[in-house]
Amino acid sequence: xxxxxxxxxxxxxxxxxxxxxxxxxxxxxxxxxxxxxxxxxxxxxxxxxxxxxxxxxxxxxxxxxxxxxxxxxxxxxxxxxxxxxxxxxxxxxxxxxxxxxxxxxxxxxxxxxxxxxxxxxxxxxxxxxxxxxxxxxxxxxxxxxxxxxxxxxxxxxxxxxxxxxxxxxxxxxxxxxxxxxxxxxxxxxxxxxxxxxxxxxxxxxxxxxxxxxxxxxxxxxxxxxxxxxxxxxxxxxxxxxxxxxxxxxxxxxxxxxxxxxxxxxxxxxxxxxxxxxxxxxxxxxxxxxxxxxxxxxxxxxxxxxxxxxxxxxxxxxxxxxxxxxxxxxxxxxxxxxxxxxxxxxxxxxxxxxxxxxxxxxxxxxxxxxxxxxxxxxxxxxxxxxxxxxxxxxxxxxxxxxxxxxxxxxxxxxxxxxxxxxxxxxxxxxxxxxxxxxxxxxxxxxxxxxxxxxxxxxxxxxxxxxxxxxxxxxxxxxxxxxxxxxxxxxxxxxxxxxxxxxxxxxxxxxxxxxxxxxxxxxxxxxxxxxxxxxxxxxxxxxxxxxxxxxxxxxxxxxxxxxxxxxxxxxxx
Numbered sequence: 001x002x003x004x005x006x007x008x009x010x011x012x013x014x015x016x017x018x019x020x021x022x023x024x025x026x027x028x029x030x031x032x033x034x035x036x037x038x039x040x041x042x043x044x045x046x047x048x049x050x051x052x053x054x055x056x057x058x059x060x061x062x063x064x065x066x067x068x069x070x071x072x073x074x075x076x077x078x079x080x081x082x083x084x085x086x087x088x089x090x091x092x093x094x095x096x097x098x099x100x101x102x103x104x105x106x107x108x109x110x111x112x113x114x115x116x117x118x119x120x121x122x123x124x125x126x127x128x129x130x131x132x133x134x135x136x137x138x139x140x141x142x143x144x145x146x147x148x149x150x151x152x153x154x155x156x157x158x159x160x161x162x163x164x165x166x167x168x169x170x171x172x173x174x175x176x177x178x179x180x181x182x183x184x185x186x187x188x189x190x191x192x193x194x195x196x197x198x199x200x201x202x203x204x205x206x207x208x209x210x211x212x213x214x215x216x217x218x219x220x221x222x223x224x225x226x227x228x229x230x231x232x233x234x235x236x237x238x239x240x241x242x243x244x245x246x247x248x249x250x251x252x253x254x255x256x257x258x259x260x261x262x263x264x265x266x267x268x269x270x271x272x273x274x275x276x277x278x279x280x281x282x283x284x285x286x287x288x289x290x291x292x293x294x295x296x297x298x299x300x301x302x303x304x305x306x307x308x309x310x311x312x313x314x315x316x317x318x319x320x321x322x323x324x325x326x327x328x329x330x331x332x333x334x335x336x337x338x339x340x341x342x343x344x345x346x347x348x349x350x351x352x353x354x355x356x357x358x359x360x361x362x363x364x365x366x367x368x369x370x371x372x373x374x375x376x377x378x379x380x381x382x383x384x385x386x387x388x389x390x391x392x393x394x395x396x397x398x399x400x401x402x403x404x405x406x407x408x409x410x411x412x413x414x415x416x417x418x419x420x421x422x423x424x425x426x427x428x429x430x431x432x433x434x435x436x437x438x439x440x441x442x443x444x445x446x447x448x449x450x451x452x453x454x455x456x457x458x459x460x461x462x463x464x465x466x467x468x469x470x471x472x473x474x475x476x477x478x479x480x481x482x483x484x485x486x487x488x489x490x491x492x493x494x495x496x497x498x499x500x501x502x503x504x505x506x507x508x509x510x511x512x513x514x515x516x517x518x519x520x521x522x523x524x525x526x527x528x529x530x531x532x533x534x535x536x537x538x539x540x541x542x543x544x545x546x547x548x549x550x551x552x553x554x555x556x557x558x559x560x561x562x563x564x565x566x567x568x569x570x571x
Contacts, residue, residue, distance in 0.1 A: 020125045030127040035118060038086045038095070039133050049083055049133070051112060052140035056149075059142055066142040072102045080114050080135055087118075095120050103132060110137045147205055154191055154203040155244055156210035160217065161199040162251040165321070171255040172221045172281060173199060179220045181492040186216050193493055195484040199251075207245045214247050219283050222252040222307040252307050253316065254278050254285050257325040257430050259399050262287075263318035263417045268309035271301065273419035275322070277385075277430060279360075285310070288360065288385050291425035294339045298360055301385060320417070327404065328397040328430060331367040334379060338363045338387050350388040363387030367427060370395065384429040398429040 007016045010025040017025045024032075042049040052061040059066040062079055069076040077100060081087060086095050095118045103113035112135040119128045147153040162170045180187050189209040194201040204210040207227075214225050226248045234241040254260060256278050264273030275290035285305040292301040310319060339362040350357045363386070368379045380402075390396060401424065418424070 022122075022125060024125070026125060026127050029122055029125055030129055033122055033127065035095070035120070035129045036131040036133075039084060039116060039118065039131050041086065043085055049135045050138050051080065051083060051135050053137050054142040054145055055139045056145040057142060061140060061142075066144070071107065072104075076112075077102065077114065080112060080133075081116075083135065084116075084133060087116075098128065111135070112137065144205070154205065156204040156207045156247065157245070158202040158204070158210050158214055158217075158247045158249060159196075159199065160202065160223075160249045160251070161196070162253060163198050164253045164255075165316075169255075169325075170198070172251045175281070176217060176220055177487065177490045181490060183216075184492060186213060187492060189213070190493070193484070193488050193491070195480065195487055200487065210245065210247050214249055217249055221281060222283060222285055222305075222310070224250045224252075224307050224311050226250075252281075252285055252305075252310050254281065254305075254310075254319065254321065255324070256281050257328070257397075258321050259290065259323040259428060259430075260287065261320045261322050261417055263314070263320070264419055266318040267313045269305065269313070270303040273417065274422055275425070275428060277428065290428040291423075292362055292383055292385065294362065294364070294383055296362075297340075298358070298362055298385065301362070302360070323399050323404065325430075327399065329400045330370040330433065331380075331396050331398050331427070331429070332370050332373060333365060333367055333390050333392055333394045333396055335366040336363055336387065336390050336392060337365075339383070348388075349391060357388055359388060360385040361387035363390070365390060365429065367396065367398070367429070369400070380427045382425055382427045382429065386429055386432065389432050395433040396429050397431055397433055398427055400427060402426045 005018060008019050008023065009015065010017055010028055011023045012028040013025060015025045015027075022029055040047060040049070053059065054061075054066060057066070057068070059068045060076065060079060067075070069079065081097065081100060087097055097116065098119050099117040101115050103115050105111045105113050114133050114135070115130060116133055117128065117130045119126060121127075141149075160173075160176065162172045164170060189204055190213070191203040191205060194203075202210075202213065204213065211227075217223065218225060227245060228248070229243050229245045232242040232244055258278045260276045260278060262269055262272050262274055262276050266272045269287075271287070271289050276287040277290050278285060279288050279302075280286040284307070287303050287305055289301040305319075313319075348355075348357050350359050363384060364381065365384050365386075366379055366381050372378055384390075386396070
């Protein structure tokens with residue numbers, strides 16, 4: 001015969017229950033015990049629980065690390081549950097977590113509310129309550145942001161330099177600026193930027209970020225990279241040292257459209273002892289013979305120069321820049337005849353990468369100076385690589401070696417650098433002119449100089465009495481600060497800087513990428529490689545954090561009184 005359990009009425013509400021030590025039902029027993037006070041109690045017995053967040057990067061503190069967590073996300077909920085001391089394994093309240101969910105709060109209130117359902121045993125009676133726990137968000141700067149906002153905290157420095165002897169524009173630095181403006185992912189680790197006489201200085205927190213940045217720069221422009229280190233301080237007891245690293249990135253001083261004299265003893269070059277033109281600068285320097293022979297193929301007149309080959313073969317001693325793009329002269333094409341093409345009647349021009357015609361072809365071209373038209377009948381004949389780009393009536397830029405004046409050192413170099421059978425050409429054509437030549441910036445400089453003079457004068461028209469040395473020093477400082485601000489804005493480090501010249505330069509760079517698929521492919525490959533490196537680093541950080549959590553859990557199992565929260569408490 002089945003036994004029947006004896007039930008008794010609750011001493012408070014009269015509900016029939018099984019006998020227990022308190023003779024009360026679970027509802028009446030739960031009203032006598034305040035579980036909210038135990039859950040709302042913070043560390044050390046305080047009545048508030050704090051969640052620390054970085055004001056700059058918006059990351060939450062999680063032990064020794066700072067991680068970014070979305071509002072009302074499961075990760076943030078797990079962090080909040082860990083911060084409740086009553087739910088930890090070392091607590092004496094023996095509360096078991098049943099359920100937890102978010103309660104919506106105003107984002108600007110700096111408060112987080114969690115509805116927690118807990119279960120515990122009181123006098124051999126199981127009671128369950130649903131309590132709302134409120135937490136306060138407080139600002140606390142993370143170590144990374146603290147290092148960024150503190151002086152002398154950099155550990156790696158990149159010195160980007162392009163050293164040229166002449167006053168020609170450094171096009172390599174301009175290309176680097178445009179590439180950095182297009183890639184915000186690569187410049188996010190830069191602490192600060194400083195402008196120098198021949199380049200820029202970039203400061204980083206760690207050497208890994210500096211090496212990633214330098215590898216990206218090496219895909220944009222040819223350069224030689226050297227890394228040096230300096231001992232700042234050392235700790236003999238802990239066997240640690242504080243090192244600072246300097247990464248020197250020396251760019252090849254050759255720029256696009258430069259006329260270069262290649263020494264006859266230069267190693268690693270297919271066209272030594274001749275005048276060459278720089279057609280393109282990417283990770284390598286592309287050279288073409290300035291006056292090629294008529295009976296050779298176009299591939300024989302072109303070569304690529306790697307930065308390692310440039311510096312190993314002597315650098316500027318064997319690759320001498322004769323003229324830069326500022327000394328080019330305008331010529332008018334009178335006649336064009338391809339050298340290796342018998343069908344001269346049907347001459348198809350190069351109109352882009354999809355036109356099906358190679359960009360360069362050897363041709364005999366007859367030109368005349370644009371300034372000589374109508375004055376004399378002087379013409380010049382030369383062999384050029386622009387056969388598929390020119391037609392009669394076009395305007396082309398080139399170097400006039402007949403009327404140009406070179407220094408004595410350049411004349412001596414020409415006598416000793418060229419091959420014995422090489423004949424110096426009169427004209428070297430460089431590129432075709434697509435539009436009118438832009439005006440120089442002399443008028444703008446005159447206006448700026450006039451404004452400076454007006455500012456120096458007082459209200460009565462008299463000049464202020466200042467020391468000339470102080471005025472010159474102030475002008476130099478203002479000029480350096482202005483150049484640094486403009487360069488940082490062009491590279492994208494100043495987001496609120498809106499400049500029309502920078503937009504025009506970016507538009508020109510986009511057009512150059514559209515006409516040069518090889519450079520665009522190299523930039524795309526560099527960005528993909530950087531993204532892969534970032535993913536590998538994130539995976540490594542995740543694995544390190546997982547190992548640290550596993551060690552902490554193992555420690556909690558061995559020493560329960562020192563642990564924080566078990567997996568059942570975090571469910």
